[in-house]
Amino acid sequence: MSLRRILKSWVERYFSDEEALILLLVLIAGFAAVIWFGRMLAPFFTALVIAFLLQGVVSALTRRGIPHLLSVIVVFLGFVGVLLALAFILLPLIWDQLIGLVQETPRMFASGQNWLDELQSRYPNLITPDQMQNWIGVASREISQLGQRALTLSLASLGNLLSLIIYLVLVPILVFFMLKDREALVGFTLSLLPQKRALMARIWREMDDQIANYIRGKFIEIIIVGTVSFITFSFFKLPYTALLAVLVGFSVLVPYIGAAVVTLPVAAVAGFQFGLSESFVYVLVAYGVIQALDGNVLAPVLFSETNNIHPVSVIVAVLFFGGIWGFWGVFFAIPLATLLKALVHAWPRGMKGRDERHHALASEESMEESL
Structure with a gap:
């Protein structure tokens, strides 16, 4: 069988259905948009993830009889409170500890070198001096690269601070409207897709x-x-x-x-x-x-x-x-x-899969009509 006939048979098997082709195009367009515009739309994707997290809480409050808008406001205020706590309590603490760890790295390296010297003196047949020197050389290069990265990070802190401010402003706004207008946004997205x-x-x-x-x-x-x-x-x-x-x-x-x-x-x-x-x-x-x-x-x-x-x-x-x-x-x-x-x-x-799917859909419709 020639390569052309093999490819034709494969295409007919997996892409003979019109809906399969449409789904393939939708997937390609979605992945292309994420790859090409992912960095630009990062606040949107971040808000989308957070909205996914909070939608379950909103739905739970709505099922208990609380109006949708009030549920969204309560959940959103809780989210903003957690975000502010992270921004003003946890993040400064982590940053201070990270700076302290970077400053302590040379002492940790010296302590590790002493430990290696002691280990080599105890087990001279297990660790040779050449191996120990190689390990020390690798560790020295890693520490120097870490220092360069820390310096680069400090020089770029202004741009990172600006990005953080943009996230802190845009993401909560997007999350609020995603929760508030969820039905409208989902309906608009569905209107862009094919009817079939x-x-x-x-x-x-x-x-x-x-x-x-x-x-x-x-x-x-x-x-x-x-x-x-x-x-x-x-x-x-x-x-x-x-x-x-x-x-x-x-x-x-x-x-x-x-x-x-x-x-x-x-x-x-x-x-x-x-x-x-x-x-x-x-x-x-x-x-x-x-x-x-x-x-x-x-x-x-x-x-x-x-x-x-x-x-x-x-x-x-x-x-x-x-x-x-x-x-x-x-x-x-x-x-x-x-x-x-x-x-x-x-x-x-x-074709067999498509016929089976149409038969299943017809069976479902007949069951719904009988009910």
Whole structure:
């Protein structure tokens, strides 16, 4: 069979349905808009994520008989209060601890070098002087690069401050109107789509609750893991507690990889504070228990309603979408992987799939008429 006939057969199987072609064009246009205009529309996408988080609370208040506008106002005021608390309490504390950690880095490096010297003297056959010099050279280069990045960050602080002000002004305004005029905005978006969109509607119904539950679940997971880590690190009197707790909390955004990466700063700070003592071991054991409980207890409870995706697919999705869109790609890696999974299962398979779908729709219509 020639290549032309193979391609023709493949196209006829997967794209013989008109709605499948329309869905493909919509997906291509959506991904292209995010890739090309993602940085420009970042406040909009941020507000969209936050609106997803808050819509569940608005719906819960509305179901209890509270008017929609009043529910939106109450939820929005709570969101603004949390945002102000983060901006004026938590962020300055984290920034001060980050500056202190950068200033302490040379001392931590000297302490680590002394530890390596002691380890090499105890186990000369395990660690050679050449290996130790290579490790010291790599660490020195990393510290110098860290200093350069800190200097660059300080020089660009004015632009970052301006961006932060824009976010603090635009994002709350967008969130308020997204919550207040949700029905109108959804109706306008649907009016831009073709009238024949049964396949898109079915995929959207499958994905709507899953994406919303995932975003809310991740938000709750970050809060719980970060709070427990803060209490644990405070109990051991570990320095830079707030900074480390925030890092551990946000590490849940990247399954498997995040926990492994954040282990390095936790171990470094604990080693610098306690040395190779029992307290150092206790901190690492406590951190391991937190990660184990998160992965085996908390995450299954929060995401029990989402589709199960194989760990290999999760890691590939994190690497791929994170490489394309950075932080937001990592954040939405699992929802996007779930979307692709739903597309694969719902995509029409040629004329047979289309006929079966039409027959199912006709059966549903006849059942509704009989009822």
